[in-house]
Amino acid sequence: xQYLSVAKIAEKWNVSERSVRNYCAQGRVxxxxxxxxxxxxxxxxxxxDRPNKxxxxxxxxxxxxEKANRYSGGIYHKTQIDLTYNSNHIEGSRxxxxxxxxxxxxxTIGMENEVVNVDDVIETVNHFHCIDSIIDHAYAVxxxxxxxxxxxxxxxxxxxxxxxxxxxxxxxQFPNEVGGMDTALPEEVADRMKILLExxxxxxxxxxxxxxxxxxxxxxxxxxxxxxxxxxxxIMFKECLKxxxxxxxxxxxxxxxxxxxxxxxxxxxxxxxDTCLTAQDRYKVxxxxxxxxx
Numbered sequence: 538x539q540y541l542s543v544a545k546i547a548e549k550w551n552v553s554e555r556s557v558r559n560y561c562a563q564g565r566v567x568x569x570x571x572x573x574x575x576x577x578x579x580x581x582x583x584x585x586d587r588p589n590k591x592x593x594x595x596x597x598x599x600x601x602x603e604k605a606n607r608y609s610g611g612i613y614h615k616t617q618i619d620l621t622y623n624s625n626h627i628e629g630s631r632x633x634x635x636x637x638x639x640x641x642x643x644x645t646i647g648m649e650n651e652v653v654n655v656d657d658v659i660e661t662v663n664h665f666h667c668i669d670s671i672i673d674h675a676y677a678v679x680x681x682x683x684x685x686x687x688x689x690x691x692x693x694x695x696x697x698x699x700x701x702x703x704x705x706x707x708x709x710q711f712p713n714e715v716g717g718m719d720t721a722l723p724e725e726v727a728d729r730m731k732i733l734l735e736x737x738x739x740x741x742x743x744x745x746x747x748x749x750x751x752x753x754x755x756x757x758x759x760x761x762x763x764x765x766x767x768x769x770x771x772i773m774f775k776e777c778l779k780x781x782x783x784x785x786x787x788x789x790x791x792x793x794x795x796x797x798x799x800x801x802x803x804x805x806x807x808x809x810x811d812t813c814l815t816a817q818d819r820y821k822v823x824x825x826x827x828x829x830x831x
Contacts, residue, residue, distance in 0.1 A: 540577040541579075542576075542578070543557045557576070559602075559606070559608060561576045567579075569582065574610075596612070601673075604672055614641075615827075620774065621637055621641070621668065622637040625657070627792050628764075630660065646658060659695050663694070671774055671775035672778070676779055684760075692706070693706075708730075713759055715765070720759035721760070729758050748777060753809070783821055785813050795812050
């Protein structure tokens with residue numbers, strides 16, 4: 538029996554290489570097997586019939602499909618690693634991009650002559666679960682309950698979760714600040730969150746500006762003791778998926794522009810908008826590579 542590569546089969550079947558890998562990973566190509574990370578496909582294998590179920594159309598469809606099928610090397614894989622690495626790194630995580638990738642791919646961490654903060658590892662794993670949650674609940678209406686659950690996923694098992702005064706999965710108990718600016722006092726948070734969510738949810742169709750406006754107001758409330766930035770950026774990603782807006786990942790090199798945009802939003806919306814559009818253009822490069830329409 539002769540075996541062909543994914544590239545050769547893709548050319549033969551007139552489909553993308555990604556589709557061939559999907560067929561193989563789903564067990565729909567009899568006789569195909571992996572050698573390391575390389576698929577070996579019988580030369581006489583026939584292209585699988587298209588299933589009757591609706592084919593993935595939107596980015597959200599594809600993320601859900603790849604997540605369900607545990608597909609490795611696609612946009613779901615890329616998003617999990619890059620969103621987790623950058624969002625955690627903005628907040629001070631010292632794990633490298635490679636270490637983040639190793640944790641996602643192998644559930645291990647590579648390190649050499651260095652000390653690793655256990656919380657960084659736990660929050661990395663937790664962030665992967667948060668991304669799964671926003672994919673699973675992308676169409677859900679934003680509620681206080683769900684936002685608190687997202688915070689609970691992010692902070693569970695960390696050293697913060699063992700502090701009696703640190704309310705994991707609930708609003709803060711002590712005042713805090715961000716970027717030298719005051720935020721909502723603990724006794725104000727619940728009312729301000731209710732107002733913010735009601736204002737946002739009453740808008741029928743959300744634009745990118747609506748999502749950014751929500752994010753700024755959320756960060757200024759700063760409802761949790763810690764983890765607000767990561768929860769806020771996860772919410773933005775979820776809402777972009779829901780309204781079929783190309784999502785974006787704030788890379789660490791955009792951090793200072795991002796902070797400036799948050800601070801200056803009321804005076805000049807262009808700072809944050811331009812930063813997020815730059816991040817969106819970078820994500821479009823991923824989509825182009827994986828041949829995903831947007």
